[in-house]
Amino acid sequence: xxxxVELTINGEARDMAVEACCSLLDxxxxxxxxxxxxxxxxxxxxxxxxxxxxxxxxxxxxxxxxEAEGRSIETVExxxxxxxxxxxLQDAFMQHGASQCGFCTPGILMMAKKLLAxxxxxxxxxxxxxxxxxxxxCTGYTKIFDAIKSAAxxxxxxxx
Amino acid sequence: MNINxxxxxxxxxxxxxxxxxDDVLEKVTGEAEYTGDVKLAGMLYGKTxxxxxxxxxIKSIDVSKALAYPGVKAVxxxxxxxxxxxxxxxxxxxxxxxKDQYILDDKVRFWGEGVAAVAAISExxxxxxxxxxxxxxEPLPAVFEPEDAAQPGAPLIHEVGPGGNLVxxxxxxxxxxxxxxxxxADFVLEGTFSGxxxxxAYMEPNVCIADWDGSNKLTFWTSTQSSFxxxxxxAEVLGLPLTKVRVLVDxxxxxxxxxxxxxxxxxxxxLLAKETRRPVKMEFTRHETxxxxxxRHPCKIWLKQGFKNDGTLVARDMKLVYDSGAxxxxxxxxxxxGTTAATSLYRCENVRLEGRCVYTNTPINGAFxxxxxxxxxxxxxxxxxxxxxxxxxxxAELKLKNVVREGDIAPSGHPxxxxxxxxxxxxxxxxxxxKTLRNRDRTPDPRQPHIRIGWGVGCEMHGSSAYxxxxxxxxxxxxxxxxxxxxxxxxxxGLGTGAHTALAQIVAEELGVRFEDVGVIHGDTDxxxxxxxxxxxxxxxxxxxxxxMAATKVxxxxxxxxxxxxxxxSADLDLSEGTIFLKSDAGRFMTVAxxxxxxxxxxAANIVANGTYEPTKSYSFAAHFTEVHVDTETGIxxxxxxxxxHDIGRVIHPIAAQGQIEGGIQQGIGHTLTEDYxxxxxxxRSLNAGLVDYKMPLSMDMxxxxxxxxxxxxxxxxxxxxxxxxxDPIIAIxxxxxxxxxxxxxxxxxHYPITPEDILKALREKGA
Numbered sequence: 001x002x003x004x005v006e007l008t009i010n011g012e013a014r015d016m017a018v019e020a021c022c023s024l025l026d027x028x029x030x031x032x033x034x035x036x037x038x039x040x041x042x043x044x045x046x047x048x049x050x051x052x053x054x055x056x057x058x059x060x061x062x063x064x065x066x067e068a069e070g071r072s073i074e075t076v077e078x079x080x081x082x083x084x085x086x087x088x089l090q091d092a093f094m095q096h097g098a099s100q101c102g103f104c105t106p107g108i109l110m111m112a113k114k115l116l117a118x119x120x121x122x123x124x125x126x127x128x129x130x131x132x133x134x135x136x137x138c139t140g141y142t143k144i145f146d147a148i149k150s151a152a153x154x155x156x157x158x159x160x
Numbered sequence: 161m162n163i164n165x166x167x168x169x170x171x172x173x174x175x176x177x178x179x180x181x182d183d184v185l186e187k188v189t190g191e192a193e194y195t196g197d198v199k200l201a202g203m204l205y206g207k208t209x210x211x212x213x214x215x216x217x218i219k220s221i222d223v224s225k226a227l228a229y230p231g232v233k234a235v236x237x238x239x240x241x242x243x244x245x246x247x248x249x250x251x252x253x254x255x256x257x258x259k260d261q262y263i264l265d266d267k268v269r270f271w272g273e274g275v276a277a278v279a280a281i282s283e284x285x286x287x288x289x290x291x292x293x294x295x296x297x298e299p300l301p302a303v304f305e306p307e308d309a310a311q312p313g314a315p316l317i318h319e320v321g322p323g324g325n326l327v328x329x330x331x332x333x334x335x336x337x338x339x340x341x342x343x344x345a346d347f348v349l350e351g352t353f354s355g356x357x358x359x360x361a362y363m364e365p366n367v368c369i370a371d372w373d374g375s376n377k378l379t380f381w382t383s384t385q386s387s388f389x390x391x392x393x394x395a396e397v398l399g400l401p402l403t404k405v406r407v408l409v410d411x412x413x414x415x416x417x418x419x420x421x422x423x424x425x426x427x428x429x430x431l432l433a434k435e436t437r438r439p440v441k442m443e444f445t446r447h448e449t450x451x452x453x454x455x456r457h458p459c460k461i462w463l464k465q466g467f468k469n470d471g472t473l474v475a476r477d478m479k480l481v482y483d484s485g486a487x488x489x490x491x492x493x494x495x496x497x498g499t500t501a502a503t504s505l506y507r508c509e510n511v512r513l514e515g516r517c518v519y520t521n522t523p524i525n526g527a528f529x530x531x532x533x534x535x536x537x538x539x540x541x542x543x544x545x546x547x548x549x550x551x552x553x554x555x556a557e558l559k560l561k562n563v564v565r566e567g568d569i570a571p572s573g574h575p576x577x578x579x580x581x582x583x584x585x586x587x588x589x590x591x592x593x594x595k596t597l598r599n600r601d602r603t604p605d606p607r608q609p610h611i612r613i614g615w616g617v618g619c620e621m622h623g624s625s626a627y628x629x630x631x632x633x634x635x636x637x638x639x640x641x642x643x644x645x646x647x648x649x650x651x652x653x654g655l656g657t658g659a660h661t662a663l664a665q666i667v668a669e670e671l672g673v674r675f676e677d678v679g680v681i682h683g684d685t686d687x688x689x690x691x692x693x694x695x696x697x698x699x700x701x702x703x704x705x706x707x708x709m710a711a712t713k714v715x716x717x718x719x720x721x722x723x724x725x726x727x728x729x730s731a732d733l734d735l736s737e738g739t740i741f742l743k744s745d746a747g748r749f750m751t752v753a754x755x756x757x758x759x760x761x762x763x764a765a766n767i768v769a770n771g772t773y774e775p776t777k778s779y780s781f782a783a784h785f786t787e788v789h790v791d792t793e794t795g796i797x798x799x800x801x802x803x804x805x806h807d808i809g810r811v812i813h814p815i816a817a818q819g820q821i822e823g824g825i826q827q828g829i830g831h832t833l834t835e836d837y838x839x840x841x842x843x844x845r846s847l848n849a850g851l852v853d854y855k856m857p858l859s860m861d862m863x864x865x866x867x868x869x870x871x872x873x874x875x876x877x878x879x880x881x882x883x884x885x886x887x888d889p890i891i892a893i894x895x896x897x898x899x900x901x902x903x904x905x906x907x908x909x910x911h912y913p914i915t916p917e918d919i920l921k922a923l924r925e926k927g928a
Contacts, residue, residue, distance in 0.1 A: 021284075035197035036190020038413070040363045041446035045851035048363060076190035090188040094180055097815035100823065101656025102187030103363035103413030109188065131859040135851060137363050137414055138656055140822030141862045143815070 007068045009034070010078025018065040024058070025049045027065035028075060036076040036106045040135070047134035050107035051075050057114045059133075076106035079113065088154040089113060089147070098147035100138035108134045112148050120156060122148070167810075167874050167881040173737065174669045175880060178815035181661040182680055183411065183654060192411040195383045196367040196443055203369070204233055206432045206442040207286035208425055209276035209293050210451070211268040214521040214844025215302035215315065218266045218275060218295060225292040226278060231285035234435040235293070236277045238264040241431055242399065245320070248489045249526065250386065250393035250422050251630055251693075258321040258328070260488050263397065263427040268297065269317055269486035270521050271844040272451035274424045279432040279440050304841045306460065306483045306518035317486060317519040327484045327491040331499045331515040341475025341510030345466025348475075349546055353461040353539035353910040356836035357483075358827075359453065360528050361856060364413020365444040366453060368426050370433035376400075378430055381408045385415045385653045386693025391685045393422040394430060407685045412655050416827070417527035417887075418454040420695055421489055425452065450849035454526025455837050457482040457494050457517070459535035465508070467547050471558045473508040480515045480536060485524040490531070491517040496629055498532020500571040505540055505581075505621055506562040522839045523846065527695060529824065530890040533622060534831070541618045541895035542910065545902065555899060556594050556617045559783075560585050563619060566873075570621075572628055572777045578873025580781035580807035581621055587870060588617070588785045588805040598903075610793040614904025618784050618896030624701035624875075624884030627777040634702035634775065635689035638667055638710040640718055640767040644738060644753030646671060646678045648710075651691025652703045654682060657886060658816035659699040663707045665812055666700075666879045670711035671718075672735035673752060689770065697884025700812055702775055704879040709771030717767045722755035778875035780883045782806040784825070784892035786863075788900040792923055795916030797901060799829050799863040802893065807872040809883035817885050818867045824889025825865055830856045832894045832912045 002017040009032060016031045025042070028034045028051070040048035042061045049060040052074040079087045089112050092098070099105040108131060115122060115130035122130065127148050128141075136144060186192035223235040245259045268275060276293050280286035303309040309317070309325040322329050342348060368382035378400065384390050387407040395405045412419070425442045433440040444452065459482050466475035480499055484491035499515030544562065548555035563581040570576045588594065597615050604612060625632050637649040648667050654660055664678040671678075682688055691703070715735060722740040723730035726748060734743050741749035758764055787801040804821050811817050834855040838847040848854045874881020894912060902908050907922040 029197075030199070034190070035193070038194070038364070039196065040365070040413075041851050043446065043850070045446070046363065076188075080189060086188070093188050094184045097178070097181075097658075097819045099184050099187045100658070100819055101363060101412060101414040102183070102192055103194065103656075105187050106190050128859045128862075135363065135856065135858060137361055137416075137827070137856065138823045139819055140824075140826035140865060141859050142822045142865050143819055144859075 003066055005066055005069050007070060008072040010074060016065065020066055022065045023061050024063040024065045024068050025060035028060060034075050034077050038103050038106055040103060047111065048104050048107045050110045050134065052110055052114060057111050074110065076109055079109060088151040092147040092151035092154065096143045096147040096150060098139065098144040104134060104136045108136065108144060116152055116155060120152060122152060167876050172669060174665045174675045175810070175812050176814065178813055179661065179665060179675050181658050181816065182664060183660065194364060194411045194413055195369065195381045195409065196364070198369055198381050200369065200371060200439040203439045203441055204279040204281060204436055205283040205286050206277055206279045206429050206440045207283065207290055208274040208428060209278070209290045211271060211273045211275050213268055213297050213299055214271040215300040216268045216297035217300065218268065219298045220296045221276060222294040223276065226289040229285065229289045229292055231281040232278060232289045233281070233438070234279045234432050236264065236428060236431055238266050242397070244397045246393060246397050248421050248487050249493070250389035257492050258488060260318050260320050263424065270523050272523060272846060273486065274428065274452065277428040277432060279436050302521040302844055304520055304522055304839060304844055306481045306520060309518045309520050317521060325519045327488045327517040327519060328495065331496050333500055333503055333511065333513040335503060336510035338475050338477055338510045338512040342466045344474045346469040347550060348464060348466045349543055349550070350464040351543060351910055353463060353542070355459045355535045355538060355912050357455045357458045358831040358835045359450055359455040359837040359854060360416035360418045361851065361854060362414030362416055362418065365446055365449045366419070366423060366425065367443040368429050369439060369441045370430040371439040372434055372437065377404045377406065379406045379408065380430060382426060383412050383419060384409055385419045385655055385695060387653065387683065387685050388651055388691050389693050390422050390426065394426070397427060398430060409653060409683045412653060415655050416529045417531065417695060420527045420693055421454060423452065446851060447849045450837060450854070451523050451846050454489060454524055454528065456528040456534065457484065457491065457525040457532065459483070461535065461539045463539045463543055465543055469551070471551055471553060471561050473506055473562055475510045476508045478502050478513045482515065482517045482532065483522065483525060484517050484519050485522045486519060487524045489524050490527040491525065493629055494532035498536045501533045502536045502540060504564050504571050505537060505619060506544055507564055507568060521844050529827065529887050531887065534891050534894060537620050537891050538894050538912065542898050545899045546908065554595065554598055556585065556589050559617065559619055564621065570779055572623060574776060576779060577875055580873035581619060581783070583870060583872040584781050584805040584807050585619060585783040587868065588783050588803055592785055592803060610791055612790045612792060612904040614788050614790065614900040614902065616786055616896045616898065616900030616903055618892040618894065618899060620888060620891035621779045621781045622697060622884070622888045622891060623777045623779050624696065624878065625698040625775050625777045626696040627775060632692055632698065632702055632775055634706035634773040635691060636703055636707035636710045636771045637689050638707065638714050638769055640714050640752065640756055642756050642764065642766060644677065644751055644756050646673055647681055648678060648707060649681045649688045650703055650707065651688045652682065652699045653694040655694050657820060658813055659694065662700045662812040662816065663704055666704045666708050667711045670708045671715045673738045677738060697780070697886040697888070700882050701778060701878040701884050702773060704882060705775065706771040706773040708879045709773060710769045713769035714767050717769065718752060718755055722750055725755060725759065726750060775877050778809065778877045778883045780806065780808045780885060780888050782888045782892045784896040786893065786896045786900050788897060788904055790901060790904040790919060792905065795919035797833055797914065797919065799897060802863050802865045803868065804865065804889060805868045805870065806885065806888060807870050808885040809874040809878055810871055810881040811869055812882055814869065817869055820885045821867050821889040822865050825893050826857050826862060828890040828893035829897065832897045832914060834913055836913050
């Protein structure tokens with residue numbers, strides 16, 4: 001039997017009708033139609049489905065949709081501050097070639113957003129540690145590190 | 161286009177610049193549509209029932225309970241699918257490929273092979289129905305190692321093919337006189353080498369969606385590198401005219417070679433959709449991506465080489481045995497390419513090579529970046545390091561003395577152009593001050609005396625295009641629209657490499673328009689020109705040249721049209737950044753949009769031209785230098801620095817090219833140290849088919865990579881001398897690491913992955 005779940009997704013109040021066994025990932029992709037969040041393993045190993053739940057990174061495949069009741073979910077589709085502008089992380093990922101096949105990109109962007117929220121001036125080690133749950137198989141991570149450092153500088157400059 | 165064609169020099173406006181890739185805005189906003197994101201009304205979900213034995217006859221399959229299960233719409237077994245013998249790798253290849261598979265067979269050849277398929281109204285129901293299918297097996301003796309499978313009297317896995325569990329007849333290459341070479345040698349080195357079973361582990365699990373329309377036409381979305389090949393083999397096996405199959409692929413979540421095959425689930429998906437007359441989606445779990453995907457061929461190599469005391473190589477005798485797994489897939493191609501590659505890299509006049517490919521009752525191995533060459537060059541390069549040790553020479557110096565040079569015969573049979581490898585190696589030696597590095601003080605740091613530091617170098621070369629194994633053809637269509645914008649139509653897949661951007665750069669450069677004004681249409685076999693598939697590091701080289709040829713034609717036509725409007729001769733006109741102007745008077749100009757606009761009030765037709773290119777092959781080169789830290793207490797090897805020096809001819813998009821190199825190194829480090837897809841040798845079961853147990857290098861494991869790209873030896877076969885880059889970086893890093901480990905702890909390893917266990921065991925044996 002389906003249950004109605006009321007929650008906030010990317011700042012908008014939403015409700016969705018889901019089976020009790022449905023993961024947040026499947027609910028986002030199939031019921032809400034936000035397919036930017038990717039399913040790379042469905043067992044919490046790869047980080048491609050990383051979303052922020054009340055600001056904390058979560059593997060959406062490991063969370064039941066019903067657990068999201070009353071919570072605030074951020075996905076890659078909500079990263080842009082407005083239709084015409086990109087988040088500095090999005091801009092930096094494009095400029096630095098941090099996205100190749102792009103399948104890990106949404107999850108890594110969300111993880112990086114959380115990383116920079118906690119730690120606006122991360123060291124290389126901080127970034128490496130912060131991304132240790134996100135698998136990228138294309139880039140060797142080098143350009144992802146570059147992009148996150150660059151976005152951190154941009155965001156710092158915008159604040160000052 | 162031939163090797164005597166001079167490469168045009170010009171001041172580039174777009175080529176060589178890291179312009180914004182055409183696909184990344186969608187990727188960072190989440191809008192990019194991958195196959196798994198497609199959802200059709202009334203769509204059913206398909207699942208595959210997988211064998212729980214490695215080798216067996218199916219005595220019976222009872223699907224009655226599954227069919228009766230609420231929500232199940234169709235069940236397929238070998239009893240109700242077309243029985244068409246076909247070949248899994250749908251390349252236009254030579255007759256060396258034996259057709260060896262059915263969509264579903266009454267025989268199981270590996271643990272995890274599909275034996276039935278279900279379509280249901282949800283994935284969960286389909287999954288549950290799989291458990292209701294009852295299969296009775298009559299087990300057959302199974303073989304899991306090529307040595308066992310090749311023994312006389314071994315259980316036969318296939319009834320077709322050359323017999324003796326061979327996938328193809330042995331590949332033999334003979335040059336010069338090997339016996340005479342050995343007779344001339346001052347010393348001989350002989351060793352056996354072996355490679356594990358790394359898996360490409362692309363992030364996007366295989367997925368496809370099939371939908372039939374009322375005219376019996378199949379529309380097929382699938383994550384493939386070779387949409388036209390999938391179209392061809394689906395049509396052949398399903399008995400349809402080619403144009404009754406339309407294959408669609410937009411964004412792909414990686415492939416690294418493995419997504420070239422036409423997979424079993426793709427046929428099943430099409431048939432389930434046909435049976436139910438509803439769209440059906442089949443998406444692999446991560447577990448299935450391992451067991452039903454494609455891994456690199458495990459390989460055993462015996463290598464014997466003769467050397468003179470001055471370091472000259474005088475004889476090479478080599479036997480390679482590749483493990484194909486249960487089906488042929490890319491076994492023939494990998495064996496041919498990997499074996500013939502060993503004619504080259506390090507010069508040797510007298511060469512005798514024999515490559516075999518053997519069926520075993522293990523999951524299928526297929527195409528994977530570095531295609532057979534990863535294995536053979538691992539052996540060649542490590543033995544070269546051993547020769548240097550024996551000679552008391554610096555390994556880089558010995559390699560420099562022996563690397564192939566201009567005019568040497570490449571594996572393809574063509575003379576090599578330029579001194580790419582020599583230049584890369586010398587460049588690395590110079591920038592690193594290699595001699596000083598090698599002669600450094602080797603006393604361990606007293607603060608961490610258990611850490612030993614080592615430096616190693618490895619070399620590689622790899623062809624852009626699969627010639628001569630496959631006679632290739634690249635196609636492109638370029639259209640100039642009525643507003644002056646340009647559309648490139650290409651069949652090349654968007655694997656994630658940035659290839660479409662490179663193609664658009666080439667068109668914009670050649671035509672003389674702004675990069676932003678070139679759009680790329682791809683991924684629809686009903687619309688774009690025929691394409692061979694994205695593999696063999698060839699898209700920029702092959703399709704790039706075709707695109708440039710098409711752009712040359714439309715440029716001439718645009719100038720003709722402008723000449724009429726400007727009332728001058730087209731020969732007097734030039735075109736740059738979207739503006740056509742008189743060479744003698746830049747003040748007289750018009751835009752491409754104006755040239756394309758109506759003439760005397762009559763709308764003008766678009767200008768369209770095709771480019772078709774049939775290349776031979778060019779070779780790219782690389783020398784990788786690496787620093788490793790070996791922990792003698794834990795056996796863990798940390799790769800600290802990699803300095804990859806590559807020659808890829810003309811660089812079209814520097815950041816994308818660097819990205820290929822860095823990503824290839826990541827995978828190569830994994831293959832060499834941690835990655836091995838393990839099959840139980842008693843049952844044939846997969847032991848680590850998941851991303852936790854299959855260990856890939858992640859963010860914490862990556863070294864600093866200081867990429868150097870040299871445009872040392874441009875090849876006239878590619879656009880402005882561009883060559884391939886995709887596969888090269890995964891090849892040289894392996895032997896570089898193995899050689900660096902030797903430099904650190906004095907132990908030679910001849911296999912990969914080199915695990916901490918191996919290190920500790922070797923140190924113990926050495927008495928360290």
